[in-house]
Amino acid sequence: MREHIASTLQRARQRTIALTDSVDEAELVAQHSRLMSPLVWDLAHIGNQEELWLVRDAGGRDPVRADIDYLYDAFEHARPDRPHLPLLNPGEAREYVDTVREKVWDVLEHSPLQGDELVDGGFVFGMIAQHEQQHDETMLATHQLRAGPPVLSAAAPPVADSAVRGEVLIPAGEFTMGTSTDPWALDNERPAHPVHVPAFAIDAAPVSNGQYLEFIADGGYDRRELWSERGWEHRHEGELTAPGFWERDSAGQWWRRVFGVRRPVRPQQPVVHVCWFEAQAYATWAGKRLPTEAEWEKAARYDPDTGRTRTYPWGDTEPGPATANLGQRHLEPADIGAYPAGASAAGVHQLIGDVWEWTSSGFHPYPGFRAFPYREYSEVFFGGDYRVLRGGSFGTDPVACRGTFRNWDHPIRRQIFSGFRLARTLDPREA
The missing domain is CATH 3.90.1580.10 (paralog of FGE (formylglycine-generating enzyme))
Structure with missing residues (x-):
């Protein structure tokens, strides 16, 4: 079970990295459509949800960045407003999600994966993996909306x-x-x-x-x-x-x-x-x-x-x-x-x-x-x-x-x- 959870989380993270590393910093912070968030917002939001549910709730660890919770609350800020928030810059966002993920590995190692509804069967880990992949699909849609030369490739x-x-x-x-x-x-x-x-x-x-x-x-x-x-x-x-x-x-x-x-x-x-x-x-x-x-x-x-x-x-x-x-x-x-x-x-x-x-x-x-x-x-x-x-x-x-x-x-x-x-x-x- 732990190996399956770890590989599923890692697959999501590899995709997130590919979608964000494929463009430069200017494109990461740009809003390519009012329908979508800047890619850098999605990146840090992924990390923030992982921190809230896996590090704090499931793991009982101290917060990594409690000061940014309000910035990445999707219900507090509509997508057109997110570029105007004091968001983490690309370097800070990458460092943040990496720090959170390191703590998650420790949480996963010590979680009983049973005895509590949140962790039974690895539910909360699966929920967060799904959340990241859902945002990856959203970021993929942002890539479709962006102008400029192609940066993604895949087999036909x-x-x-x-x-x-x-x-x-x-x-x-x-x-x-x-x-x-x-x-x-x-x-x-x-x-x-x-x-x-x-x-x-x-x-x-x-x-x-x-x-x-x-x-x-x-x-x-x-x-x-x-x-x-x-x-x-x-x-x-x-x-x-x-x-x-x-x-x-x-x-x-x-x-x-x-x-x-x-x-x-x-x-x-x-x-x-x-x-x-x-x-x-x-x-x-x-x-x-x-x-x-x-x-x-x-x-x-x-x-x-x-x-x-x-x-x-x-x-x-x-x-x-x-x-x-x-x-x-x-x-x-x-x-x-x-x-x-x-x-x-x-x-x-x-x-x-x-x-x-x-x-x-x-x-x-x-x-x-x-x-x-x-x-x-x-x-x-x-x-x-x-x-x-x-x-x-x-x-x-x-x-x-x-x-x-x-x-x-x-x-x-x-x-x-x-x-x-x-x-x-x-x-x-x-x-």
Whole structure:
């Protein structure tokens, strides 16, 4: 257990270092978008959360820098205001996170990892590893927003040997949603509870760039009847005419910017950088709808042959290069159909990795929810304007992605690595 915790923490830190060492100090302190924090704020915030939960709470050690807690409290300072705070400079931030991590190794060595809810099964260490990886994905999104020459590189994602098309019918019935047994699951994933889901159809793959180009060509961004009232308002306010980072040249060719590199839009890839309102408009155009959160999870986890609920679509083994595009192994989605070994028992592909998938559901607690270990992780966000996303993206680490993991964001957001797939309510004769 200790070795697993240590390697998971170290993997997160290596990624943090790579994302922050790849740019100079001027770019570290700059705000590349009002939607995002300066990278140096994320770096020190990662260290501060680690200090609060592992050094002070779990370890009972004296504070390293109690004087900076207020600077790195995400609830005290909105992202547009963070560049104006007296933040640690890059050198100070690096020294701070290194000092905290050295103390964490000592805490881990002496922690009993049992007998207290916070440390049972290494929960608090897993929580902090997930927190760092979540901020790493946020920093990756900041890199996508920054101007200037590319500084990140990775291998090209795999291509597909065969196409994945059509939809999969999911029969009506009850399945177990959420978890009560995963020791590192976060509070909003708990507890496991039975949910009856009526029969429905879900697309075997996420919506592709090629499919989305058809929506654009058919005037999808100009047809008021396809958009909700709020969506149409945002489409005009945001001047949306295509997914984020897309542009069309004078010859009509579509291009997309990928971490500073201009590339042709690949029809075979899942569409990425679309907001919930765009996904909803596309669904209306296609004569379908977005799946509910329960439908998405049933399609991902339920095995109709055995009646059991899996950890991942393919089973209970950890994600690997053959099953999912995760962990920043690649810097873009893989072609649809590139991970046949990652398909669910029902035959639905690429539910984990590649792109976060918007659902139609708002963010609400499960029956029996209990905030742990602090209200601000989930509870304060329940019932707001948020929509749930599922499945993770190419920028999500496996420690922060499983069949029960829930992400949420405002419906206007598309700087995140978000895409979607469609579902359909069955005609009674099909059910």
